[in-house]
Amino acid sequence: MSQVLDVLTDAVRRTTGLPNAVARPGQVTFTQDTWGAMSGSGHVAASAPVGLGKSFATAVPAMLRAAQHGERTLMSTESISLQTQLIEKDLPVVADAVEAATGVRPRFAVYKGWSNTACFQAVAAHALTLLDDAGVAVPVAARQPTPQALDVLARLLAKVPTAGTSREPKTFDLGQGPVPGADMVALLAWAARAATKTDPSDADRGRYPGNLPDGAWASVSVSTAECIGVSQCPFADMCAPARARTRAAEADVVVTNHHMLAVQATTSAPVVIGNKTLGTFEHVVVDEAHTLPGIVRSAGACEISARRIGSLVAGLRSLMDDGDGAVTRALDDGAVLAEQVSEVLGRALRAAAGPGGVVRLGEEDDPLGGLGQAISGWAAQVGALVTPLTEDPHVPSAIKARRMVARAESLSADVRTVTTHAWGVARWAQPDERDANLPVAKASPVDVASALYNTLWTAPVPFDEDGAALVDERRWVGPRMGGDDPDEELDDGESEQRYALSVTACSGTMPAGYGAQAGLRATVKDYPSPFAEAYSQCLLYVPRAADDQDISALCPSTFGRRPRLETGAHTAWAAAKIEALVDASGGSALILAATAKAGREYARRLRETFAGRFNVLSQWDGRTAGALVAQWRADTTSVLVGTRSLMTGTDAPGDTCQLVVLDRIPRAASNPVDDARVESAMTRAEVDRWAADRWVYVTDASLLLEQAAGRLVRSAADRGVVAVLDPRLLKVGPLSYPEPTRKVYLGALAAFTTRTSELVAATDHLATLDQARRAAAPARAA
Template sequence: MTTMMKTLTEAVRIATGIPDAMPRPGQATLTEHIEEAIKTTGHVVGVAPTGLGKSLSLLAPAMVAAAELGQRTIISTESLSLQAQIIDKDAPNAAAACEKVTGTRPDVALLKGFSNYLCLAAVRDTAEAVTGTAGARLTTPELRSKLAALPKTGNAQLDGRPFDLAKGVPLLIWALSLKEGDPGDKQSFDGDLTNELWNAVSVGPGECIGDSCPVFEYCKPKKARAKAAEADIVVTNHSMLAVQAAKGVPVLVGNKNLGEFHIIMVDEAHALPENVRNAGASEVSVATVTGLARSITRVLDEMDPRVERLVKEGKALALELNEELATLGRGTKSGEVRKITENEDPVEATGDMMIGWAKSVKGALEVPSSSPNTKIRLAAKRLTGRMDTFIANISAVKLHKTGVARWIEMKSPPKDARNQTPYWAASSSPVNVGGMLQANLWTAPMLPDEEDPIVQAMKEAGEPVEEETGTYPMTVIAVSATLPGRFGYQAGMTAENVSYPSPFDKAYGSSLLYIPKLAGPELQELYPGWAPGRRARFDARLHEGWAARKNVELVEASLGRALILSAKSSSGERYAKELRAAAKGRWKVYSQWDGQSTRYLMSAWRDDEHAVLVGTKSLMTGVDAPGRTCSLVTVDRIPRQAGNPVGDARVEALMEALQTDKWSADRLVYVAEAALLLEQAAGRLIRSMGDVGMFAVLDPRFLKTGPVSYPEPTRRIYKKAVERFLRVTTSHKAAIEFLEGLETGDLGLAA
């Protein structure tokens, strides 16, 4: 048995508390494959089902690689829950196992994006602004007392914007009560939180004023990075990997402050390509320019003629931009997008003027950037960073680049915006991100040897030092419970998918898949006027009403205990409303539209066995509630994404690369991703070996027979996503009896 396998075995025994426990078959095989990849600097793409114990399969080889080979590892996850599990539970167990086997205990550190940590200077500035004590030089306890005395409801004003006191005051008091060793990260705050509130107490890396900050010694992001630089294993998130891949910025790999890494392990890897596309996306619109123009007066004196002129110029440019995009988009209907062709420049008339304006604003911001007032310096640095991003976004939408989709569309303002007038936006996004990942993450630049005495002496003497510019390949491991068939191609990796056995097969075998078969009145409800022998057309509006009633009937039978998922937000809102009306106080219904954070909603739902949680696509992944709380999961229809410029561009690229027709390429993009999301939604039901329940797909098109059905090649792909369920019914009566049987223990399936 190799050292890595011995460490895995010992980690399993520590984690389970069973002295003679052994790794699960799939867990052991995955570790063996990772060990071989580390030896050869290779790649592994693993379909590792939930319950396999893949965290230990990743950590055991990473620990031994650190202890025996001196190699450092980055482990990235998508969900906060898995990140917390690794740091709080799995990594300590694996480190203890490694120490027992090798005599060395590697160090592990958590590193999040810069703005995930509090900026203590921003915290104090915001607290003083909310309490009206700027310049009073209050001590921290005095400032906390002032905050505690504020009204518990209503809004304060913060730079002309409302600041929610009910949610914001607890955040500020928590931030001002932290001890030096506390991480001060976003996820450590237990209260309700919005992005707007967190933005008031944090800054991005481009907004930080560095060692000139009066509280730099206590800087939370700096301390997190210092700890990561000393660690053998750094646990992070996909957002950081995505920024490096999309922007080419050495956030992690090749970062001189963090040091050299040799291995990247990506858990929940299915989400990484989309994260990269989002990180590389750009948008320019009237809302962007107007927002920047308004922000100028929050930093500079609006009575200054130069500042007044810059604001007016920005607002005028915003209107000119909107007119230019509207002309280009003439004839494009609301809700549609208009692709930008290779030879078109959507900001031909306004682009250079907007860049010139942004540079003028940056020039005006140089003076407050050197101000002794910390608040003004932070605001100036933040706006300068936004202007840099704005200039980069103009360049991104202006010119055609191979592998980048560009389009314009009419957008609606957020619901809380004062001006509800729709506006035009020009956007761009990378399409195929495999090349970005391969070039910017899977290949690492060589870092100079800072400890070389000759290099040190030359630097001290002011002599130029030629730094090595070579690169070296990383060992790359990508695993997830669900992965598309050609994931290696998507992610720029050289390995094919390898599937590992699931320990939950028995739980899936005891559970039930329900796909309703329509008959009688229901047929006429969904397809009015339909007659045998005729085809019908799917009507999303009629389906929504029918699905709302089905959800109520199923939740009644399961006595709550449900996760209700919708393909569209508007449908989810309706389901939540009708479920609340039907519940009549017998169980609580939580939804993503309640104004609460997702973390709060999931916690409240998990803690109440009979509660119901209603959400849309974002809850199809990352929700983990083993036990009776989640005995029923419903999806109203297969969550296929609507056609969009990025997806369409991917289809076109596949048509060319594979020399195939549009429909086949479409199935490799839109249908494959919908199937992946459907499989992930089904995975919310079974989270432990003792779980049992029902997964309902309220989409009659899933069945081969009926007035409307998916094309057979498409249906086969969707069918594969739920193939782990061995018990299937199309009978509503049988579905209700199964749910009622969960209460009595009688899980026999009616005919």
């Protein structure tokens, strides 16, 4: 244990440049706990606040286990920015420290999946198609599968007429939907130039600096199912996805993302854990772990609709000659099935739709009215027709055909899911979110604990060619488990021997019941925040709504009944307070709305009120989130307005963000998946609906509330105000949440110990900070 702490101290000193620096107390404890879990096959669920140093606390034990015992670790993050920070900043420092202590330098690599890296075969084929269609002459040498040829193609793409030229702008469709010409040309040119680089990450989607409209990236990449294979591909020797996978297979620490884990959890395919090419892992580290169960549920969701069948019909027509009798019959059959699906689902919705037009499906309900077998048979027919084209020497056609086959297979699988009752899966029908006149049948996993345990936290024991196990027998745990209890064995005939990986799950916000949600044998442990002093110097403002004027503004339809806050009226009430707070702060604010409609209104009013004084940015300005946040950080008096997507991951320590406003508690609207989670909680915990509702809806909202409020304090020097403009958080007054719910929400704000319900106290606090910032500005500039 002493060596792991020595390496941690060395890593801290290397990154700070201070020879006497020491690790923070919470960081030390978390490192010890991670080391303990990795020394066996234990589980850790850590509520580790911002600034604790989670990356070092997990990477130091992982790399030291690699150096001392040859053990490998899979680290998963939620976002590309966190992956980049690990690969480019944190892991190199830890590797230096471990090498200094042991003489062994651990290797690390990122693995994002096959389709996240450009396929040079697809790039070359589509670039040639685009250039030929545009009438640009291409030398014979540039049609050869070489890096030099791709470099020539990149230069030739500059000659293609696109928007902004004297000729008509052109929109290109390379099989994944229309893409503006300028965007397609820029992407193909970038991907072609990446072929000349030695690092496969240069062809990574996350490295692309330009705009990526829908369908664009799919034109320069392929999935493993769509890949024509190393034996056929003329670019095999320079294949960026293959090189990225090889590098990951050779690494001691592999950094991936939650979406990769989610695909494995929902399909049971060995995407990472148990993947023979990537090799054996002994440990898993999950950062931002509170988001993983939700990502797994989203990855496992599916739907059946007339639109989906019609899309497959259109794809078949674009690939094959409709003069062929078999093709014509398939096209006709698909059109009929689409109409029948729309009619059957529409009839079900009209007969039994509940709030929001949703029909919850029971164990015996078939939303497709017996059409499932016909749809699956038709999908198999489409797959059989298209399969011969997967060997087409014209690469774009072969890739498109492979995608069609995969879509047909996916349709069959999803038909079974939406028509068949299964434990832990919610099924329902509702109007399409894009077209209220189009009904859809949907399904989504609800309880994902057993899926995570069976596919990620345990894996089949690997054996070498001589039959020797490649993992220590002390890690063996027996066959898979089932239900929502990892201690319940599955009786499905599966008898493979499995082994347990150590799991360290950490996040700045973790629900108390996270272990049960994620299939971990661990209770959540809280680690102390290193920014306690900063939080104590900040102010939490929650306005009171006690007088008749406020009640009338917030509850215009009360008419003698108990006052009930109306969200539409709340927007106007909150907007006035937001303007006063932003005025006092001199900008430097992040405004977070519970709904997009409210957020747009706040942005509109702020722009009108403060025109010419400071810049108001919003997530509806048509720019990428990264570019928007970068501009907000750079302009320290600007205001950024957004909704849920900005409540997590938005980071701007210092003067840029001295005011964070949440208009109201970001509780999700009632929906079939979370309603099913409520019912599951009622059954498993034997509680009433109100308690189960708090466990699901209220807990989820409190986690998002804590994340959003945490945008204010990102360093020890940060000061400011968090304003939650929801008077129901206060116990006094006619508007208040039920006491158990109110306590959960206030618990998410517990770090802010100095509080007020008076607007003038909040504006005075902001004005003082603004004055101090202005006074310090000349000194910083000098």
